[in-house]
Amino acid sequence: xxxxxxxxxGIIAVYDNSPRRWMMSHDVYEELIIKHILTQRYQEGIxxxxxxxxxxxxxxxxxxxxxxxxxxxxSGGGRYADFLISMLQSGLDQAWKDETxxxxxxxxxxxxxxxxxxxxSQERYSLFTRMVFLLNTACRDIDRELLKKLSTPTxxxxxxxxxxxxxxxxxxxxxxxxxxxxxxxAQNLDIVTNTxxxxxxxxxxxxTTGLAGRIALYLKxxxxxxxxxxxxxxxxxxxxxxxxxxxxxxxxxxxxxTDIFQSFTDTQTDxxxxxNYLLLQKSLSNVYECGRVCQAIPEQVLSLxxxxxCDSSQREHNDYSHDSMEYxxxxxxxxxxxxEVYPMSRTILNFRG
Numbered sequence: 001x002x003x004x005x006x007x008x009x010g011i012i013a014v015y016d017n018s019p020r021r022w023m024m025s026h027d028v029y030e031e032l033i034i035k036h037i038l039t040q041r042y043q044e045g046i047x048x049x050x051x052x053x054x055x056x057x058x059x060x061x062x063x064x065x066x067x068x069x070x071x072x073x074x075s076g077g078g079r080y081a082d083f084l085i086s087m088l089q090s091g092l093d094q095a096w097k098d099e100t101x102x103x104x105x106x107x108x109x110x111x112x113x114x115x116x117x118x119x120x121s122q123e124r125y126s127l128f129t130r131m132v133f134l135l136n137t138a139c140r141d142i143d144r145e146l147l148k149k150l151s152t153p154t155x156x157x158x159x160x161x162x163x164x165x166x167x168x169x170x171x172x173x174x175x176x177x178x179x180x181x182x183x184x185x186a187q188n189l190d191i192v193t194n195t196x197x198x199x200x201x202x203x204x205x206x207x208t209t210g211l212a213g214r215i216a217l218y219l220k221x222x223x224x225x226x227x228x229x230x231x232x233x234x235x236x237x238x239x240x241x242x243x244x245x246x247x248x249x250x251x252x253x254x255x256x257x258t259d260i261f262q263s264f265t266d267t268q269t270d271x272x273x274x275x276n277y278l279l280l281q282k283s284l285s286n287v288y289e290c291g292r293v294c295q296a297i298p299e300q301v302l303s304l305x306x307x308x309x310c311d312s313s314q315r316e317h318n319d320y321s322h323d324s325m326e327y328x329x330x331x332x333x334x335x336x337x338x339x340e341v342y343p344m345s346r347t348i349l350n351f352r353g
Contacts, residue, residue: 220246
């Protein structure tokens with residue numbers, strides 16, 4: 001028997017004293033042997049439990065399984081659809097399903113993702129929730145750009161990571177295309193919101209950033225509609241984070257933000273004012289909170305600032321008529337949209353110059 005010969009030669013060893021479970025003894029041979037075994041079983045039958053029969057749950061075995069599965073996706077052929085469904089609906093340990101989802105998200109094959117589309121919606125999108133969680137935790141790499149900027153070297157470079165890979169675009173595209181079907185429970189909202197924040201905190205432009213911003217616009221609107229007391233959302237951490245995502249992705253949301261600002265300055269309605277108050281206030285706040293909105297739509301930001309910062313009254317300037325220093329500079333002191341005038345005025349002057 002081939003496995004017995006491999007065990008006798010010392011290439012594989014019995015795993016955890018189990019007679020039909022093995023582990024690799026030599027790293028050099030690991031990938032080659034596992035790839036051969038998995039490929040042979042895959043070609044014989046596509047049931048996931050048969051393909052992985054006898055493999056232990058060691059970290060190394062799971063990694064090599066994921067590498068093999070990525071090569072299967074890359075080779076095409078279409079047979080992987082049934083295997084994916086068999087895996088994700090099987091009774092195998094969750095660790096194998098996690099590795100399968102990660103390999104799936106990293107694939108460039110659109111058909112791979114479409115293959116599991118029908119089962120992502122099962123059990124109130126529980127598989128979707130798991131997938132987004134894995135995206136935000138596993139699809140990362142060392143942030144080498146940040147490490148170069150640190151004044152002193154750090155002992156643990158793996159503490160500084162950033163999102164990488166096509167998986168982010170693939171998942172964001174799925175979320176955006178199915179935004180009206182996904183049940184936006186508190187859990188799904190939290191996981192998706194944090195994932196959007198992770199991406200836009202690192203990348204200000206690009207197709208993936210644009211998708212993140214549009215998802216945030218949709219979720220922000222949905223939260224507003226569902227909230228019984230929407231005025232409390234100004235202090236809601238989830239609502240604030242979605243607003244930050246929109247501002248961070250402003251370079252890819254020029255038209256959407258222009259429409260919001262334009263409708264607000266031209267024909268302000270009470271509902272529009274309340275729903276977009278936090279977005280507009282942060283836009284007129286300071287360089288740390290306004291994201292990239294000043295670079296994206298500078299003219300609209302200036303128009304908004306003129307409306308809420310400037311005092312258009314024609315009162316005489318004398319020693320007895322004023323009640324604040326802003327009066328002498330033609331600035332309003334009664335509207336809370338003037339929030340932090342000096343830092344933002346300096347920012348806008350920089351963009352105008």
